Amino acid sequence: MKQVLSFYTDAAWIALQSILAHKLRSFLTLIGVIIGVASVVIVGASINGFNSYVLSTVSKILGVNHFMIARFAHQGEWTDDEWERAQRRNKILNIEDYEWLAAHCPTCLAVGAQANWRLNLKHEGREIFGTVINGVTANMVEIEAKTISEGRFLAPHEVEHASLVCVIGGDVKERLFEGRDPIGQTLKVSNVPMTIVGVEEKRGPFMGQSIDNHLYIPVTTFGKLFGRRQSLQLHGKAADREQFETAIEEARVALRNHHKLIGNEDDDFGLVNTDAVNKQVDSFTGMIALVVTPITLLSLIVGGIVVMNIMLVSVTERTFEIGLRKAVGAKKRQILLQFMIESSLMSSVGGVLGLGLASGLSWIVRQTTPIPMTITLGYVVLSLTVSGGIGLIAGIYPAFKASRLDPIVALTKS
Numbered sequence: 317m318k319q320v321l322s323f324y325t326d327a328a329w330i331a332l333q334s335i336l337a338h339k340l341r342s343f344l345t346l347i348g349v350i351i352g353v354a355s356v357v358i359v360g361a362s363i364n365g366f367n368s369y370v371l372s373t374v375s376k377i378l379g380v381n382h383f384m385i386a387r388f389a390h391q392g393e394w395t396d397d398e399w400e401r402a403q404r405r406n407k408i409l410n411i412e413d414y415e416w417l418a419a420h421c422p423t424c425l426a427v428g429a430q431a432n433w434r435l436n437l438k439h440e441g442r443e444i445f446g447t448v449i450n451g452v453t454a455n456m457v458e459i460e461a462k463t464i465s466e467g468r469f470l471a472p473h474e475v476e477h478a479s480l481v482c483v484i485g486g487d488v489k490e491r492l493f494e495g496r497d498p499i500g501q502t503l504k505v506s507n508v509p510m511t512i513v514g515v516e517e518k519r520g521p522f523m524g525q526s527i528d529n530h531l532y533i534p535v536t537t538f539g540k541l542f543g544r545r546q547s548l549q550l551h552g553k554a555a556d557r558e559q560f561e562t563a564i565e566e567a568r569v570a571l572r573n574h575h576k577l578i579g580n581e582d583d584d585f586g587l588v589n590t591d592a593v594n595k596q597v598d599s600f601t602g603m604i605a606l607v608v609t610p611i612t613l614l615s616l617i618v619g620g621i622v623v624m625n626i627m628l629v630s631v632t633e634r635t636f637e638i639g640l641r642k643a644v645g646a647k648k649r650q651i652l653l654q655f656m657i658e659s660s661l662m663s664s665v666g667g668v669l670g671l672g673l674a675s676g677l678s679w680i681v682r683q684t685t686p687i688p689m690t691i692t693l694g695y696v697v698l699s700l701t702v703s704g705g706i707g708l709i710a711g712i713y714p715a716f717k718a719s720r721l722d723p724i725v726a727l728t729k730s
Contacts, residue, residue, distance in 0.1 A: 328657060334630065335662055345626045346666035348619025349707070353670025353699040354677070355612040360605070360695030361678050365687045367601045381425075381560045382459060382589070385409070385417075385550040385571060389586025406584045408547040411539075413574060414453075417550055420570035423563040425555040428453040431538050431546045437531075439492040439503055447488060448530040449505060451538020451546075459553045467499045467514035470534055478536035482510045486518030486528040505533065506541050564589055616699075619666065620706035627659050627714035656711040663707025667700045 335342045387406045411429070418427040431451040437444050456462070457469040464483070474481050482503065489498050502509045510533065518528045533541075535548070550571075554563035568587060575584055641651065678689035 328661060330654065330658070332661065334658060335665065341626070342662065342665075345622055346619070346662065346669065348615060348622050349663050349666030349703050350619075350670040350673060352612065352614075352616035352619050353667045353703050354673040355615055356699040356702070357671060357674035357691055357695050358677055358689075359608050359612050360698075361674065361689040361691045362681075362687070363601050363605050363608075364692055365681075365689040368690065369687045381554040381557060381563075383552050383560075383564050383567065384588045385552070385567065386586050386588070387547040389588045402586075405582060406586070407575065408545065409550060409585065410544070410548060411535075413571065414548060414550055416574045417552070417567055417570055420573070421552060421563065421567045423554065423559050423566050424552045425563075426455045426459050426553045427567075428456040428459045428551040428553075429535050430456060430549045430551060431535060431542075432549075433538070433542050433546070435506060437488065437492065437503065437505070442492050444488060444491040444529065446529060449538070449542075450530055450532045451535040451542075452532050453535055456532070456551065459551050463517040464514045465517040466497075467512070469514055470532060475534040475536055478534055478540055480508060480510045480537065481513045481534070483514035483516060483532040484512055485516050485530040487526050488529065488531055489515050503531075505531070508541060510537075560589075616702055616706055619703075620663070620710040623659055623663055623707055624710035624714060626662075627655060627711050628717070630658070631655065631714050631717055652716060655714055656708055659711025659714070660704050660708040663710070664700065664704045666707075667703035670703070671696060671699065 387409055388402055414427065414429040418424075421427055429452070433449040433451075435447055435449055437447050452470065452475075454470045454472040454475050457464070462469065465486075467483070469483055470481060473479075482505065484498060484503070492498075492503070493501065498512045498515060501512050503512055504510070516528070516532075538546075550567075552563060552567050554560040564587065568583065571585060572583065577584065675691060678691055681687060681689045
């Protein structure tokens with residue numbers, strides 16, 4: 317046992333000395349492996365980071381255990397026929413639908429309503445374009461887990477009496493009230509002066525686009541300003557994860573009953589929940605990983621070919637050494653293992669360097685972008701295993717060639 321251990325230790329030491337004796341050549345040989353390992357790890361970190369970034373942003377926007385019912389909420393691409401059928405079939409959701417759902421969804425912790433419009437806002441010579449005006453019920457702050465950084469959110473009595481109050485997003489505050497406290501200030505929305513009672517904490521940007529250019533007004537005030545024929549989005553929230561699916565099904569059945577749908581008639585509304593969004597994101601990033609990861613692994617194969625080439629050169633250079641070792645009793649198996657250990661060690665060193673490069677690049681991305689680059693253990697093990705394995709495979713032919721050398725011929729070539 318000690319002899320076997322000693323052989324592997326000596327073989328590893330000789331391999332390391334060989335690498336260090338030709339530092340530049342070894343580094344140039346390993347560039348392919350380094351880039352390949354770094355590519356695999358970076359791709360994995362990017363996919364996981366993007367997935368985490370999207371899901372965390374979705375949670376900020378929608379909250380947890382939250383679902384939405386809207387006139388159109390089809391997930392995926394619409395065909396022209398589907399779109400035409402949906403336009404004919406799906407009804408505008410109104411305040412009566414909201415009140416019915418709130419009364420007939422006992423598992424729902426809360427049911428809210430929201431409507432949207434888009435306007436340019438002006439205030440004291442400053443302007444912000446494309447601001448989303450959200451008409452909401454007071455409980456939307458809990459349903460979507462909104463964070464109010466200054467002041468407060470809309471109160472129930474303000475929604476009931478269609479009060480002229482609003483809560484602004486972070487972009488609106490920065491653009492129109494830079495350096496000033498906006499609470500208590502008056503902001504005109506569709507030429508109607510409204511008192512600012514709160515500021516929502518900034519959440520974005522998301523995918524390079526701002527998600528903080530908006531404000532909230534009571535849904536009843538929204539109806540007076542933009543008309544009550546605007547279709548509402550109905551929002552529901554379950555108390556916990558266990559009741560989430562039950563709450564969604566109760567809401568769906570309640571709305572079908574209210575719309576007098578029977579039997580196999582299609583829903584005349586669309587339903588979206590955070591779980592479905594998360595699954596779509598996971599599916600999307602999974603497909604990216606399935607396509608991109610094998611492509612990046614090709615660079616490791618190229619690196620393996622380079623390692624094989626340099627090992628063949630090494631066999632040629634060390635012909636006399638091989639002949640001498642065989643002359644003093646080294647077996648074919650030992651020569652074979654010697655060169656295979658050298659090639660796998662060389663590739664493993666490249667794998668470690670590639671992992672270091674990937675860590676550095678991931679740190680730079682984390683510091684300069686909102687994407688949390690996460691190097692997972694799975695991709696680390698995959699890249700190091702593949703790099704070492706490719707080195708081992710790449711060394712088989714050179715090692716076999718070395719083990720087949722005739723010691724007498726090898727010694728005469730010195």
